[in-house]
Amino acid sequence: MTDSSKPTEVAYDGPPDYRVVGRHGIFPETSHDEVERINYLAQMNRHLSTRIMPGVKTSFEQNVEPEFRKKTGRDMANRHEARKAMLGDYAYKFWSALRRATMEQRQQAGRWTALRQSERLAEIADKLTRDDDRLQLNPAIKVPRYVSGVDHHCMPGSYHTEYFPGDVTNGANYDHAGFVTTAGMLGKYTDGGGHAVVNWVKTNLPDFKPKKILEIGGTVGHSSLPIAQAYPDAEMTIVDLGAPVLRYGLARAKSLGVDNVRFVQASGEDLSMFEDESFDWIQTTMFLHELSSNALRNIFNETRRLVKPGGIVLHVEQPQYTDEMSLYEQAMRDWDAFYNNEPFWSRMHELDLDTQMEQAGFDRASLIHGGVTAVVDKDLFPDAADDDSEDYGRKAAWHVIGARV
């Protein structure tokens, strides 16, 4: 269906068609209309960030800030005041209502696709993982409050809920429709973050030859597999709390031909199954914000205990809040904390991570700081480094904090 009144020479700028995503052996089947639902949502997110959100900023500057100043006789003191003031502003309210609705629609779309074929996917997982010691589940594991209290990013059942024995539904949902949130910026296998980390390490630590690598909170292995592939002589261990994502993760890795990985059900707070100095490289990717203060401390302590001398610990996260970041941007970045079920997001992003690392026993002089953007197949996917749009908290551009001990 074309529109003859439309100019045809306009260069397209937006998410790719979902059909360019990489499929693997346990990727859910998607009907024509299911694909179009995902395309719609990716376009909607792009529309909200590029066409609607600028109005939120304008209204903040023209209405919200001046009114606050008039009412209180002073400037806003912090991001919480900025956010609360915006809650009275039409632009922020409508953008928020639309963004929340889009999150919920994405979950419904993805869950329908995963649930309607959940038995078939479980069979595939079973065939690919049965009697494979690279899948180590622990049904006795206790899901902590910071995961069970609210479902992160409005994903019903989170990473851990099983609907029947052997179920992988929540892994399949998380994997196949993640495309929506970043409008394709994470690349073919939602692994642009992992490729970015690999590039960063190969560039900055060219002499580093890890043999044992650990990713904590690695879910289905999106970010882990590029690392395992880049270091084929290494053995990569992925731990997570959720059995559905781990089952799905090993099946996905094997079907993609990545065999130097194992998936272990464990809490990052208690990795006592591993001896001291077990790993050359410990990685987390977009993970710290889904913890709690205690959990973050415990996990940092575990990474210090587990990393070998000469090894590295790297955390990839959205940028921390700083005094240089405007209150508007901080408040916008805080949206997910309050309205998208990321309860630790706000407090995590105000932490002094250097001090946290130091308290976990890392020398300040050993700390690493950097920045990365998702590395994707630029012929097919938007490149976050070239993209000047900003979707606070969502853009595939992150900070790196870590240490080389």
Add this chain to the structure above:
Amino acid sequence: MSIEQALAGAGAKAAGKRPWFLDEEIETVLNITLAVSQELVVARQRVDTLERLLEAKGVLSREEIEAYTPDKKAAEERGLWTQEYLARVMRILQQRNEAADAPEDVASEKLGDELVR
């Protein structure tokens, strides 16, 4: 898993109280409208797929679609369809107009009271 379970599960609420940014009723309607908007796009893309496949198979060309002119009977059928569609979509406004012209209207609850007097 049954269809009922999958339908309910797909639309399940995430754990955690939902924030409301607008009046709760208005935001509820906004969400329904957005879902309809999504399904409109899905249907439109399906039509586009059909057209492209039909064109690829040589059944028709999309220029034919752009140049298509319904004959009188077809035009009337199509016009009627659009009128019927708009009447469905705009029903609530029609009824508000009718209500404005019906000052003698009585609420059923009130009439109920009257009927037992």
